[in-house]
Amino acid sequence: KAGVTQTPRYLIKTRGQQVTLSCSPISGHRSVSWYQQTPGQGLQFLFEYFSETQRNKGNFPGRFSGRQFSNSRSEMNVSTLELGDSALYLCASRPQTGNVGYTFGSGTRLTVV
Amino acid sequence: AQSVTQLDSQVPVFEEAPVELRCNYSSSVSVYLFWYVQYPNQGLQLLLKYLSGSTLVKGINGFEAEFNKSQTSFHLRKPSVHISDTAEYFCAVRLNSGGSNYKLTFGKGTLLTVNP
Numbered sequence: 387k388a389g390v391t392q393t394p395r396y397l398i399k400t401r402g403q404q405v406t407l408s409c410s411p412i413s414g415h416r417s418v419s420w421y422q423q424t425p426g427q428g429l430q431f432l433f434e435y436f437s438e439t440q441r442n443k444g445n446f447p448g449r450f451s452g453r454q455f456s457n458s459r460s461e462m463n464v465s466t467l468e469l470g471d472s473a474l475y476l477c478a479s480r481p482q483t484g485n486v487g488y489t490f491g492s493g494t495r496l497t498v499v
Numbered sequence: 500a501q502s503v504t505q506l507d508s509q510v511p512v513f514e515e516a517p518v519e520l521r522c523n524y525s526s527s528v529s530v531y532l533f534w535y536v537q538y539p540n541q542g543l544q545l546l547l548k549y550l551s552g553s554t555l556v557k558g559i560n561g562f563e564a565e566f567n568k569s570q571t572s573f574h575l576r577k578p579s580v581h582i583s584d585t586a587e588y589f590c591a592v593r594l595n596s597g598g599s600n601y602k603l604t605f606g607k608g609t610l611l612t613v614n615p
Contacts, residue, residue, distance in 0.1 A: 419603075428605060429591075429603075429608075431603065488545070492541055
């Protein structure tokens with residue numbers, strides 16, 4: 387069974403640009419969450435999607451947005467990139483029912499220069 | 500709001516020694532508890548979870564954790580570590596309050612370094 391797939395693995399962008407990251411959840415998982423990991427702030431929750439609807443959102447500016455498609459694949463977008471947006475962005479998926487833990491992807495390492 | 504404190508940012512140990520990584524949480528409602536491990540340049544892998552029932556939880560790679568409600572702790576232990584256990588370990592909580600809030604709140608992480 388394939389795991390959570392995130393693309394691309396590495397990305398370098400310039401300040402002011404925008405970026406789109408992609409996440410394909412485990413087959414059958416309909417819930418997808420995104421987290422930002424930085425050395426200073428640690429792991430912080432960005433948002434969660436279920437059946438194409440955003441259910442929860444973390445405390446991030448409106449430059450951070452996301453969406454989920456009918457096949458449960460999700461994308462997150464960051465506009466007007468700032469140096470502080472440099473981070474590892476992790477996507478996680480979970481099944482619709484049950485309380486099993488989230489399964490995380492390997493992440494996308496974004497560097498803003 | 501819930502919070503998680505991992506009391507040690509770094510724990511160095513020798514191979515085959517026992518280890519305990521400490522985690523305390525704060526929440527006004529009951530929670531589910533998780534431990535994740537992160538190897539360099541990788542995502543998070545679930546080690547174990549506490550949902551309900553027995554307070555001693557066994558996970559993968561020989562790790563176990565004990566939930567202590569009165570002390571609001573969920574410490575991770577392994578009786579004998581290997582070099583390959585060198586990684587960063589994260590404790591996380593999720594509210595057990597029903598509804599649709601599945602957000603995980605993480606601690607800052609503990610870097611476990613196993614020396615030969």
